[in-house]
Amino acid sequence: MTASALNLEVAAAARRVIVIGAGLSGLRTAMLLQKIGFEVRVVEGRNRVGGRVFTLDHLSGHPEAGSNVIGPNYGRILDVANSLKLAIEESPRPFASGYIINGEKISRESWPASLQNPFPSDLKKITPDRIVATLLKKNPLQGTSDWRKPVNKDLDVSAIDVFRASGLSNEALKLIDSNNSYGNSLSETSVLALYRVSRSYERAMSMKKKVFEVENGNMRLPERMASSLLDPPILGEQVISVNRSDGFTRVKTYSGKEILGDAVVFALPTSALQKIHIEPQLPSDQAQAFEQLSYHKILQIHLLAQELFWKSPQDYAGYWTNGPLGRIFTRPIPDSEKANITIWINGDSCDQFVSQSREQAISNILSIYYKQVPEARGKVTFGEYIDWITNPFNEGAWAIWGPGDIGRYADLLYRPSGRYFFAGEHTAYSNAGMEGAMESADRVVIEVLRALS
Numbered sequence: 001m002t003a004s005a006l007n008l009e010v011a012a013a014a015r016r017v018i019v020i021g022a023g024l025s026g027l028r029t030a031m032l033l034q035k036i037g038f039e040v041r042v043v044e045g046r047n048r049v050g051g052r053v054f055t056l057d058h059l060s061g062h063p064e065a066g067s068n069v070i071g072p073n074y075g076r077i078l079d080v081a082n083s084l085k086l087a088i089e090e091s092p093r094p095f096a097s098g099y100i101i102n103g104e105k106i107s108r109e110s111w112p113a114s115l116q117n118p119f120p121s122d123l124k125k126i127t128p129d130r131i132v133a134t135l136l137k138k139n140p141l142q143g144t145s146d147w148r149k150p151v152n153k154d155l156d157v158s159a160i161d162v163f164r165a166s167g168l169s170n171e172a173l174k175l176i177d178s179n180n181s182y183g184n185s186l187s188e189t190s191v192l193a194l195y196r197v198s199r200s201y202e203r204a205m206s207m208k209k210k211v212f213e214v215e216n217g218n219m220r221l222p223e224r225m226a227s228s229l230l231d232p233p234i235l236g237e238q239v240i241s242v243n244r245s246d247g248f249t250r251v252k253t254y255s256g257k258e259i260l261g262d263a264v265v266f267a268l269p270t271s272a273l274q275k276i277h278i279e280p281q282l283p284s285d286q287a288q289a290f291e292q293l294s295y296h297k298i299l300q301i302h303l304l305a306q307e308l309f310w311k312s313p314q315d316y317a318g319y320w321t322n323g324p325l326g327r328i329f330t331r332p333i334p335d336s337e338k339a340n341i342t343i344w345i346n347g348d349s350c351d352q353f354v355s356q357s358r359e360q361a362i363s364n365i366l367s368i369y370y371k372q373v374p375e376a377r378g379k380v381t382f383g384e385y386i387d388w389i390t391n392p393f394n395e396g397a398w399a400i401w402g403p404g405d406i407g408r409y410a411d412l413l414y415r416p417s418g419r420y421f422f423a424g425e426h427t428a429y430s431n432a433g434m435e436g437a438m439e440s441a442d443r444v445v446i447e448v449l450r451a452l453s
């Protein structure tokens with residue numbers, strides 16, 4: 001580089017913000033900072049944008065491996081999609097689903113009298129997928145951000161203890177634990193986190209609108225956001241170190257690329273953030289918080305149903321099971337007689353498959369599937385195996401909160417440290433998921449403005 005080119009680069013770097021991660025939080029941060037007049041560089045380790053929004057474009061029906069549901073309360077997502085002229089549509093009406101409990105297929109109607117139903121008499125009518133919502137009906141949280149208020153700290157305790165105290169048997173607790181989406185096991189889940197989700201869900205439902213998805217796949221949203229940036233995200237460059245010295249911040253990638261800036265926004269899960277060498281070191285309480293935050297385990301197998309094979313009265317398109325496969329979701333492919341099927345394994349049930357090779361895991365999962373759903377044999381084709389657990393760019397699906405975690409360190413996860421700022425769904429206050437990622441960007445942009453203006 002010539003001396004004058006170097007001077008120009010240094011001058012540009014003085015007002016440049018580097019965003020690590022091209023998921024929704026990083027992209028919204030970049031869009032907002034660009035709008036305000038900052039020069040922004042987004043660096044992304046994968047060869048695509050979107051992070052945990054990931055549409056399987058190579059499969060018929062373009063099923064979602066990552067985020068699938070856009071709630072009616074997702075104001076920021078809907079607004080950005082609208083402003084970028086992306087079509088948002090209502091999700092197709094799902095097929096009716098049933099239950100497979102201890103290997104037995106049970107319909108919604110026959111559940112109350114089923115011999116497999118372990119719930120006490122006043123809860124017999126409640127199906128296994130609705131029981132947690134029912135137990136949390138008397139929600140002490142008034143608003144969607146109340147889970148962070150110190151006044152609610154006494155609720156930051158194990159969900160299993162709270163449910164046991166309400167009179168549920170061990171058998172009932174075990175059943176509920178089969179498909180808990182907000183912890184890898186109920187004993188490691190804070191009931192405060194469940195109240196938070198429940199309040200958020202109720203708020204969405206109170207809007208009396210359907211859930212949405214982006215036409216042709218949710219990944220179109222981060223793609224369109226990325227293309228609205230003046231400097232496109234730098235893809236395939238995994239950041240390995242961030243260093244601040246001589247008034248500049250240097251971001252280095254695995255391939256040896258170095259980007260100079262004035263500030264860095266880390267817009268990535270803490271599991272990935274911890275792999276980056278950061279100088280000067282983060283305060284020890286914050287570094288510990290990053291270490292302690294856990295992520296939900298999810299494995300998926302995506303199948304294509306070549307025909308709608310659930311024809312006899314005892315068969316269903318999808319199932320909630322208490323077996324190792326968790327849940328089986330089936331989504332119609334509009335204007336066809338085909339459907340996308342996702343076997344969705346959660347929490348600690350994933351462990352047995354994660355320890356196997358990919359081929360072994362696929363074969364074992366499919367053999368359990370055909371045993372439970374024999375009518376699918378010969379009617380489905382394999383699409384994709386998705387392991388959200390060992391993927392180095394996230395190591396899990398979303399942040400989960402164990403008993404005491406929220407009070408102990410939730411506020412440390414987003415505390416700015418010098419010229420380092422933190423975004424991502426795990427730092428959101430009022431919203432979760434995609435909308436939480438967008439909300440976190442709004443906060444981090446204000447922090448950057450305060451520090452750099």
Ligand SMILES: Cc1cc2nc3c(=O)[nH]c(=O)nc-3n(C[C@H](O)[C@H](O)[C@H](O)COP(=O)(O)OP(=O)(O)OC[C@H]3O[C@@H](n4cnc5c(N)ncnc54)[C@H](O)[C@@H]3O)c2cc1C
Nearest residue numbers: 021023024025045051052067068069239272424425433434
């Ligand atoms: C299976 C699944 C289902 C989901 N379903 C829903 C749903 O229905 N509704 C909903 O609202 N939410 C859902 N979510 C959650 C939602 O997808 C996430 O909350 C949101 O997309 C997170 O955005 P983010 O920007 O915080 O993080 P991410 O999307 O993880 O973005 C972080 C980015 O950083 C990159 N990165 C990581 N390490 C490095 C590095 N060292 N250098 C450079 N780049 C790096 C990653 O590749 C990634 O692109 C789901 C998630 C999963 C996994």
